[in-house]
Amino acid sequence: MLLDVCISIFIIMEIANVTTLYFNPDTKLFNGMGAFKIWDKIKDDEQYGDFARYLVNWVAGTKLIFIALLTVILFFGSHQVKVISSGAMVLSIASFFWRLFPIIRRIDLEGMIDPQNYHKTLAIMIVSFMGMFLAALILGIM
Numbered sequence: 001m002l003l004d005v006c007i008s009i010f011i012i013m014e015i016a017n018v019t020t021l022y023f024n025p026d027t028k029l030f031n032g033m034g035a036f037k038i039w040d041k042i043k044d045d046e047q048y049g050d051f052a053r054y055l056v057n058w059v060a061g062t063k064l065i066f067i068a069l070l071t072v073i074l075f076f077g078s079h080q081v082k083v084i085s086s087g088a089m090v091l092s093i094a095s096f097f098w099r100l101f102p103i104i105r106r107i108d109l110e111g112m113i114d115p116q117n118y119h120k121t122l123a124i125m126i127v128s129f130m131g132m133f134l135a136a137l138i139l140g141i142m
Contacts, residue, residue, distance in 0.1 A: 002140070003086060003136045003140050006086065006135075007070050008074065009132070010066075010070060010089070010132075010133075011071060014066055014067050014070075016030050017030045018064055020032050021057065022060050026039070028114070028115075037112050070085070073085050079140065082136075083136075083137060086136045086140060087133075089133040090130050090133045090137065093126060097123075101123060101126075104122065
């Protein structure tokens with residue numbers, strides 16, 4: 001049951017993120033690019049705008065893969081598959097701290113993100129999701 005709830009929460013959150021990236025990337029909500037002060041300058045830039053928009057849509061497409069796989073696991077996966085998937089989610093979400101967190105922290109501290117200290121909020125959210133899936137993993141094993 002907890003495994004299903006955790007997977008469902010993550011699916012809902014990712015659907016909101018994908019919807020934002022595809023249809024309202026300028027917003028500061030969810031994974032919107034509006035928090036990045038450079039976004040308004042680069043999205044319309046003749047040289048780099050297409051590349052920036054491509055990357056935003058590529059991220060959204062990648063998130064769709066997570067949504068699709070987690071939906072299949074939620075509806076058709078055995079208890080064991082859901083437990084293993086929770087472990088995989090912890091590891092994949094943790095990769096944020098390896099590559100993305102150092103970058104977002106640096107650009108936030110340089111004043112390039114609004115609201116300031118966004119990296120702290122994001123880190124808390126990421127750790128919370130890791131904790132949620134870790135709890136589901138541990139309780140699923142028991």
